[in-house]
Amino acid sequence: MTPLGPEALEFVRDRVIHVVGHELRTPLTTVRGLAELLVDASEDELRETLIPALVRNARRAERLLDDLLIAAEIHTARPTDGVAAVDLAGVVGVATAGTPVVVEGTPSAPVLAHRDAVVHAVDHLIDNAEQYGDGPSTVRFEDDGDSVTLVVATPVDHEIAQLELSFELFFRGEQAVTRAAGLGIGLPVARALAQMDGGDVTINQHGGNVVTRLTLPRAS
């Protein structure tokens, strides 16, 4: 690969700072704004509205930091729990709860991986499916005896050029740039997490769907 020149590097640096700043602003705006409202809030409002929203947005900022560190291959954000049998259906169930994503069937076996990494990777795949589909996505499972694959099919009504660019850090599709939140690192982060456990994430387009596949070693 040809090294980037100073001008290209400056462009990339500016772009990265721009998108990180944009993505951090929403959770930080919410946390600060809600925190200033705590004093005057009623008990019910605290319990039912403000505190859950504060936790949600603090978690979002935390996830953003984890994503950046993983994407930069800085290992401080790698999971510290051990590899174990993880119930992929359970993880998918939590990630898709309250979303229009349709889950078809259940996997025949758990996967052998870091639980936090699986949760993190699945969250990114489901988040993409929600944000970028032209209709409700479907999720199914495949099992070849050695590995279990989560298959996410997201309907799209147009051909997406250079889909593999989705694995480039900070790449965002044309529509995403003006219409959706996101850093453009979800798929590379999901792939890095899967590869850490001997799996992978792939993407292709056929039959009117963008199909994203998360493959992980079968636990038994």
Added chain:
Amino acid sequence: MSQVPHLDPPEQIDVVVADDEVDIRLLLKLQLRQAGINVVGEAADGIEAIEQCVALRPHVVVLDLLMPRMSGFEAIAELQAHAPDVRIVAYSAVAGEFARTEMARHGIPLRLKNGDADPLVRTIRELAGHPADEHEVR
């Protein structure tokens, strides 16, 4: 050209908040309520913002610029055509050159998203024709 403030200031300022982030809408509802401003409707994209503004005729719409289906940039012309009496304030996490230039071209004030509600509240009051210091925000 700047938007002309409402010449006959309403007793109660009605606002529609348009933002695809549900927690930003929640925050704005609470902050504006505390400032004595009435949030009469919510929208999650530009299309809903237009529908809400046409149906509810608020004094002001707080308009996020980056939204799915129809962005705030795209919604502005539609709002000006179909709800010309609704004043617009752009409220965005992005205040780069493009957003600044576009908002200046339309005469629309642009406020950067942050936890401090005061600048947004002041702008809403000004657009609704209220003196800036009529209602102090805590």
